[in-house]
Amino acid sequence: MLAIVKDDYDAMSAEAASLVADRMQKKPNLVLGLATGSTPLGLYRELIRLHRDEGLDFSKVTTFNLDEYVGLPPNHEQSYRRFMGDNLFSQVNLDPRFVFLPNGMANDIEAHCDWYEQQIGAAGGIDLQVLGIGSNGHIAFNEPGSSLGSRTRVKTLTRETREDNARFFASPDEVPRYAITMGIGTIMEARELILLATGENKADAVRAASEGPLTAMVPASMLQMHRKAYVILDRAAASKLSGEYVHTYHAASLVRRPR
């Protein structure tokens, strides 16, 4: 696990974008795992800018999103498909045939989850997965206690997560209770992981994930087992890490780092 600490949110987002862009340039048909939520918005804005101003090409890229609320139709304002459409897909040249999100309206959710896993496999596996972290240490919607080997499936959202996400809904009661999420085992098979975190309210979760014991109660701690996991933070999110773990690297130097 490599912690990369940047001064602020914009610098953190730019660092993540240059890492993603680097991998897309090296492999135009990259399989890119995507996250929703507030944290990756700056990354998506920067990728859109790179596409518009510098010709970053998404035409051969395949994307897989981590999760989707159960029961929200794709065009619902708070569905993750809508979020991705508004904040990335509509503004870059992705081929819609290569864009995958779980379908929260699937009739047979279990079969749909199996299908999603098969699609990831058929695409050759995820090259680079972008992750956020919940204040309770979740990754995707793998809430505390999730099996560390889990695959794509339905999870019940914790009260904490529903409260955290209530800011996007008209009332807390409208936050769905269930989500389809890639499992921790699915995420761990991605060849590289980037976990992004910003702000003081993530500092405890970042510390538990990076320096605490490996435990299903902090699903993000599983990243300690991954050979190529980059944790890109702003200073506030990194504020509770012990000094020795904190390094500042540029994406270019990451690329050359021996492993």
Ligand code: F6R
């Ligand atoms: C979303 C996801 C979640 C979020 C996490 C942080 O696809 O997988 O794990 O990354 O809840 O959300 P924000 O960024 O809104 O703080």
